[in-house]
Amino acid sequence: MRNSSPEFAKRLQRKNIRPTYPRIKVLEYLAAKMSHPTVDEIYSYLVKEIPTLSRTTVYNTLKIFVDAGLAKIVAIEENELRYDVIMHKHGHFKCESCAKIYDFALDIEALQAEELTHFKIKEKNVLFYGICPQCNKEQEED
Secondary structure, eight states: OOSOHHHHHHHHHHTTOOOOHHHHHHHHHHHHHOSOOOHHHHHHHHTTTOTTOOHHHHHHHHHHHHHHTSOEEEEEETTEEEEEOOOSOOEEEEETTTOOEEEEOOOGGGOOOGGGTTSOOOOOOOEEEEOOHHHHHHHHHO
16 A cells, blocks of 8 residues: 555545544555445455445445545446546546556646537546557457
8 A cells, every 4th residue: 555544544634534444444445556446346355354344334435535525436337436536637548358447647628629618517537448558469469
């Protein structure tokens, strides 16, 4: 893990979030994995360390983090919400072969659509689908 638990506890306290052990561990996981995990992925990993953890606790914790600006929801698929702790604007690429999600730098604010001039845009997301270099290499070798 990148930071120690006390640093994550301080990060939560700065956002007026009580730093309970499960909240600290969820934040640590998000910061360490950087894989845009789902609730189930977070739960499956942490329940080994916290046997009393429930999916509801993970859901509620993530909602608190999103509301406080510590994490954001990344809707990659219609039925799949993922969570990201990188709060600056960037794009995502999802490999159709291995399903890994990659971040990439992008000036999202520079994206303009003249057809939307009179629309109030609340959020901009950029998502590309394709084959990552590793999977592409493996497919070429087959």
